[in-house]
Amino acid sequence: MRAEDRSLLKTMPLFAGLPAGIIDRLIYGSFVQNLPAGAVLFQQGDQPEFLYVLLSGRVALTARSTEGSEAVIEFFRRGDVFIAPAVILDLPYLMSTRILDDARVLMIPAEHFRDQLARDAALNAELVKELARHWRLLIRQIKDLKLRTAPQRLAAYLLDLSGGKGGTIKLPEERRMLAGRLGMTPESLSRAFGQLVAEGVTGRGSRVNIGDPTQLQRFCAFDRVL
């Protein structure tokens, strides 16, 4: 494992609060795999064999309908851990992964992770907080899908990226993938961007400017998740 990988692990929310030595024990027996864009790390229904840490690149968690259409459930980025709940409970994955940009992935054997959990109180305490944060992100998405119109969902997503503030932000996802994550078609996403001009949102390509964050927050009933 590279020195920069170890530094990254130490800055991750799950590991930052842990005493020295725990990270070493945790990654004992784990290894790094390089994966090209388009590769699939695991499929929905697979029994979990590893806990994954994304060291570089981007990953989408996706699920498939009976008709074969695929929806993006969530994106993961450098420094994210996925998918702990399946590993903790030793139950089949509910989603598949798709590598979006060439990625380096740290693979921690699932059984080793559960062993460490059983013996390390500090790791459990940090994992409780990590799962609680994820839980709130999922509630945000359910509220989006049940209560917010397409432009309101886009507004809340942009405000999450900006930390609730104004100014220019860079969209980390291609617009087609972003549309899937927000539960709309690419055409609806274009219309949503058009409708947000009246709320002070402008931009081109992957650069977007939030002119009046207070107005945009009111428009989508923004609620800080974290």
Next chain:
Amino acid sequence: MRAEDRSLLKTMPLFAGLPAGIIDRLIYGSFVQNLPAGAVLFQQGDQPEFLYVLLSGRVALTARSTEGSEAVIEFFRRGDVFIAPAVILDLPYLMSTRILDDARVLMIPAEHFRDQLARDAALNAELVKELARHWRLLIRQIKDLKLRTAPQRLAAYLLDLSGGKGGTIKLPEERRMLAGRLGMTPESLSRAFGQLVAEGVTGRGSRVNIGDPTQLQRFCAFDRVL
């Protein structure tokens, strides 16, 4: 606290694995409140003051849109704990509660719960599993909303209730509330029940019969969450 309440706590997934004594320390300083149907326990945006355990009755977690319409995010029943993530992170509730049937609620002061978490490894370990189970239930709901048609969502909900098996089940919720939970109108829910007749689902009122569980599982691409 009544003897039957204490027995209930000992059977709850969160507490069943804990050594004796921890439950006593945990509920030290907590109290039981009786609440009538229609009462609101807390509002979206409130800072969490308690962790709640439902000793009897039913509760809906709801959220409100900018236009004032209300959506049911989840139901809680006897023996459920809610909402741990806000209490753990000491962040405002993302949802409100509405009491559905007259309820008795155990209220554990939030700060006391966090203190116990900080000092008790076994409690953390059980909470990790509890949060992981909840996480998977939320993923199920997101997959429902993004990928499943209305009849498919209803089918997956019925199979969750039956444990994936056939036979007669009793709907725990009024149809109007159930429609909200499944992200559809009451009219769509009636149509969905009608469409499921072809998949072997029959019944009247709150009694529903699943005639062919395998066919119904195929129909909705059922995935066991727990």
